[in-house]
Amino acid sequence: MIQNSLCSLLQLQYPIIQGGMVYASGYKLASACSKAGILGVLGAGSMSLDILEQQLIKLKKKVQDRPVAVNIPLLYSKVNEQVDLCLKHGIKIFITSAGSPKIFTKKLKEAGCTVLHVVSNDDLAAKCEDAGVDAVIAEGFEAGGHNGRDELTTLTLIPLVKKRVSIPVIAAGGIASGEAIAAMMVLGADGVQMGTRFLMTQESSVHENYKNLLRESTSHSTELVMKKVVPVRLWKNEFYQKIKKKEESDATKEELVNLLGKGRARKGMLEGDMVEGELEIGQVCGLIKDLPKVDDLVKDLVSQYNLALSRISKF
Amino acid sequence: MIQNSLCSLLQLQYPIIQGGMVYASGYKLASACSKAGILGVLGAGSMSLDILEQQLIKLKKKVQDRPVAVNIPLLYSKVNEQVDLCLKHGIKIFITSAGSPKIFTKKLKEAGCTVLHVVSNDDLAAKCEDAGVDAVIAEGFEAGGHNGRDELTTLTLIPLVKKRVSIPVIAAGGIASGEAIAAMMVLGADGVQMGTRFLMTQESSVHENYKNLLRESTSHSTELVMKKVVPVRLWKNEFYQKIKKKEESDATKEELVNLLGKGRARKGMLEGDMVEGELEIGQVCGLIKDLPKVDDLVKDLVSQYNLALSRISKF
Numbered sequence: 022m023i024q025n026s027l028c029s030l031l032q033l034q035y036p037i038i039q040g041g042m043v044y045a046s047g048y049k050l051a052s053a054c055s056k057a058g059i060l061g062v063l064g065a066g067s068m069s070l071d072i073l074e075q076q077l078i079k080l081k082k083k084v085q086d087r088p089v090a091v092n093i094p095l096l097y098s099k100v101n102e103q104v105d106l107c108l109k110h111g112i113k114i115f116i117t118s119a120g121s122p123k124i125f126t127k128k129l130k131e132a133g134c135t136v137l138h139v140v141s142n143d144d145l146a147a148k149c150e151d152a153g154v155d156a157v158i159a160e161g162f163e164a165g166g167h168n169g170r171d172e173l174t175t176l177t178l179i180p181l182v183k184k185r186v187s188i189p190v191i192a193a194g195g196i197a198s199g200e201a202i203a204a205m206m207v208l209g210a211d212g213v214q215m216g217t218r219f220l221m222t223q224e225s226s227v228h229e230n231y232k233n234l235l236r237e238s239t240s241h242s243t244e245l246v247m248k249k250v251v252p253v254r255l256w257k258n259e260f261y262q263k264i265k266k267k268e269e270s271d272a273t274k275e276e277l278v279n280l281l282g283k284g285r286a287r288k289g290m291l292e293g294d295m296v297e298g299e300l301e302i303g304q305v306c307g308l309i310k311d312l313p314k315v316d317d318l319v320k321d322l323v324s325q326y327n328l329a330l331s332r333i334s335k336f
Numbered sequence: 337m338i339q340n341s342l343c344s345l346l347q348l349q350y351p352i353i354q355g356g357m358v359y360a361s362g363y364k365l366a367s368a369c370s371k372a373g374i375l376g377v378l379g380a381g382s383m384s385l386d387i388l389e390q391q392l393i394k395l396k397k398k399v400q401d402r403p404v405a406v407n408i409p410l411l412y413s414k415v416n417e418q419v420d421l422c423l424k425h426g427i428k429i430f431i432t433s434a435g436s437p438k439i440f441t442k443k444l445k446e447a448g449c450t451v452l453h454v455v456s457n458d459d460l461a462a463k464c465e466d467a468g469v470d471a472v473i474a475e476g477f478e479a480g481g482h483n484g485r486d487e488l489t490t491l492t493l494i495p496l497v498k499k500r501v502s503i504p505v506i507a508a509g510g511i512a513s514g515e516a517i518a519a520m521m522v523l524g525a526d527g528v529q530m531g532t533r534f535l536m537t538q539e540s541s542v543h544e545n546y547k548n549l550l551r552e553s554t555s556h557s558t559e560l561v562m563k564k565v566v567p568v569r570l571w572k573n574e575f576y577q578k579i580k581k582k583e584e585s586d587a588t589k590e591e592l593v594n595l596l597g598k599g600r601a602r603k604g605m606l607e608g609d610m611v612e613g614e615l616e617i618g619q620v621c622g623l624i625k626d627l628p629k630v631d632d633l634v635k636d637l638v639s640q641y642n643l644a645l646s647r648i649s650k651f
Contacts, residue, residue: 023649023651024649035651142555142556143555144555161489161491162477162478162487162489163477163488163489163491163492171555171556172477172559172560173478173555173619174476174477174478174489174490174491174509174510174619175489175491176476176478176489176490176491176509176510176511176516176519177478177510177555177619177620177622177623178555180512180513180515180516180623181555181622181623184623194489194491195489195491195492196491197495198495200495200522200523200524201491201495201523203522203523203648204491204519204520204522204523205519206648207515207518207519207522207644207645207648208515208516208518208519208644209515209644240457240458240459240486240488240492240493240496241457241486244487245487271586304488304489304492305492307492307496308492308495308496308499323651326650326651327650327651329522329523329524330522330648330649330650331650333518333521333522333645334338334339334645335641335642335645335646336338336350336638336641336642
C-alpha cells in the first residue's frame with residue numbers, strides 16, 4: 022500500500038474509487054474493482070430493495086473481505102431501507118450524495134462505518150466535515166449525470182475544497198487516464214473517483230448498445246442540460262435533442278419534467294434504447310475508445326500514472 | 337532554461353504565458369512578466385490604434401530583447417491595422433483568437449513571426465496546425481471572459497487536443513497556482529497561460545475598485561452567461577444580475593445585445609464602476625486573495641510548482 026491518506030482510510034492498494042452509477046455499477050463492476058486494488062462501489066440509486074439485496078449478497082460473496090462501498094443518492098424514497106439493508110449485509114463504507122450529510126453520517130459512524138459524501142462546492146465540503154464525514158468526493162462540472170449549480174470545474178474545485186477541509190479530498194469529473202490521476206494528485210487531491218472510465222468496461226452493466234455508442238463519442242458529445250429541473254450531463258442522442266429544443270423554446274420546469282417522464286435512464290442505459298433513452302455520461306467519453314476488463318484497465322492506469330510522473334521535472 | 341518545447345519555441349525561462357486581457361494587460365503588466373522569465377502579453381483587444389502604438393513603444397523600451405507578445409482578438413474591425421502596427425514596432429510573437437487561424441498565420445509566418453492561436457476544442461486545434469500555427473492555447477470552460485460553445489473544461493480539453501496535434505499545447509483556464517501548473521504539465525500540457533492570476537497583480541491596469549472587489553470572491557462568484565450572444569464568464573455584480581434576470585425571463589438575443597450596450601467592460605474594469613460595469617474574470621478568482629508584484633508572484637509559482645512535484649510519489 023502506498024503512503025496516502027485515502028489508501029489508509031479505506032485500506033486500498035491505489036487511491037482510486039470507481040464511481041457509483043445508475044444502471045452501470047452492479048456487483049460485477051464493483052467486485053472487479055475491489056479485486057483490482059481500488060474501491061468498488063455498488064450504485065444503489067437505481068435499485069429496488071429486492072434487487073439491492075440480491076446484489077449485496079452476490080457482491081459480498083465475490084469480494085469477501087476486500088473493501089467495497091455502496092453509493093446511496095439521498096433523493097429516493099427508500100433510502101432508510103437501503104441503508105439498513107446495506108448494514109445488514111455488512112457494508113462498511115458508504116458514499117452518500119444528493120442530500121445533506123447530516124441525514125445518515127451519525128447513524129453510520131455509530132455503526133462503525135466509514136462515510137464519504139459527494140460535494141460540488143467548498144461550502145458543502147465544510148458542512149460534511151462538521152457532520153463527521155470521513156472524506157469528501159469533490160465532483161466538477163465535467164462529470165456525467167447529476168451536477169452542481171455552481172458549475173465549478175474539477176481543476177478549480179479541488180483547491181477550493183482543500184482550503185476548507187482537513188479530511189481527504191477525492192477529485193471526480195474529467196478523469197479517464199493515469200495522467201489525469203497524476204494531475205489531480207499533484208494538484209492536491211488525496212485520491213480520485215472515476216465514473217465514465219469504469220462505465221466503459223467489460224464488467225459494467227449498461228447495455229451493449231450504449232457501450233458501442235459511447236465509443237463513437239467526440240469532444241462535442243455531451244452537454245449539461247435540464248438546469249431548470251436538476252442539472253444533468255447527457256450524451257447528445259435524439260432524446261437530448263428533444264430536451265434541447267424544449268429548452269430553446271423557453272419551456273417551463275413542469276414541461277421539462279413531463280418530457281423526461283419516468284424510467285428514461287433505465288430505457289437508455291439498461292434496456293439499450295439509444296433514441297428515446299436518457300444517457301448520462303461525463304465529458305471525458307470523447308477520450309475513451311476501448312472497453313477493457315477492469316483488471317487490465319487498473320494496471321494501465323497505474324502504468325500511465327507512473328510514466329506521467331517519470332516524464333515531469335522541476336523548473 | 338528548462339527542457340521544454342514551449343520554452344524552446346519562445347525562448348522563455350518558464351513555460352508560462354500571461355494571458356492577454358482587455359483593460360488589464362497593458363505594457364506595465366506585459367513588461368513585468370517578460371522580465372520575470374515568462375511570456376508577457378499586451379492585450380490589443382480593447383485598444384484604439386493610437387493607444388496601441390503608444391503601448392507598443394513603451395513596451396519595447398521596457399522589455400528590450402526579451403520575448404513579448406501581442407494578443408489580437410480577430411473580432412474587431414481594425415485587426416489588419418493592429419497587426420501592421422505590431423509588425424512595424426518589432427513584435428515577433430502573436431497570439432490570435434476569436435476567429436480563423438487562416439486569416440493572419442501565413443502573413444505573420446512570412447514576416448518571421450511565431451503564431452499562437454486560442455482554441456476551445458480539438459477540431460479547431462487541428463485546423464490551427466494545418467494553417468501553420470506554432471502552438472495552440474487550449475482554454476477551458478472555467479476561463480474568464482469569452483468562452484467556447486462546447487463547454488469543455490481544461491482537464492478534459494488538454495488530453496483531447498494533445499491527441500489531435502503535434503505542436504505544443506498550452507493549458508488555459510482554472511490555473512492560479514504552481515500546483516495547478518504542475519497538474520497541467522503532468523496531464524501533458526507543454527505550458528500554461530494564466531489570466532485571472534495576472535489580472536490580480538500590482539502591475540495589471542484594471543481599476544483598483546475591481547482588484548479590491550475580486551479579493552472578496554468565493555466559489556460562487558462567477559458564471560458563464562450571454563450564451564444566446566457570445567458566452568462570457570462574468571463576476572456576479574449588479575450588472576450580471578440584470579443579465580441573469582433577462583435570461584431567466586427568456587429574453588431574445590437582440591434584447592441581450594441592447595442590455596449590454598457599448599463600453600460596459602471599459603466602464604467596469606478600467607473606470608471602476610462595480611455596479612454597472614461588465615466584469616470579466618475566471619472561476620479561479622475565488623482562490624486568490626492577494627495582489628502581489630509580478631516578480632514575486634512568478635517566484636512563488638515556481639516554488640509551488642517544485643514543491644508540488646517533491647510531494648508526489650509513484651504508485
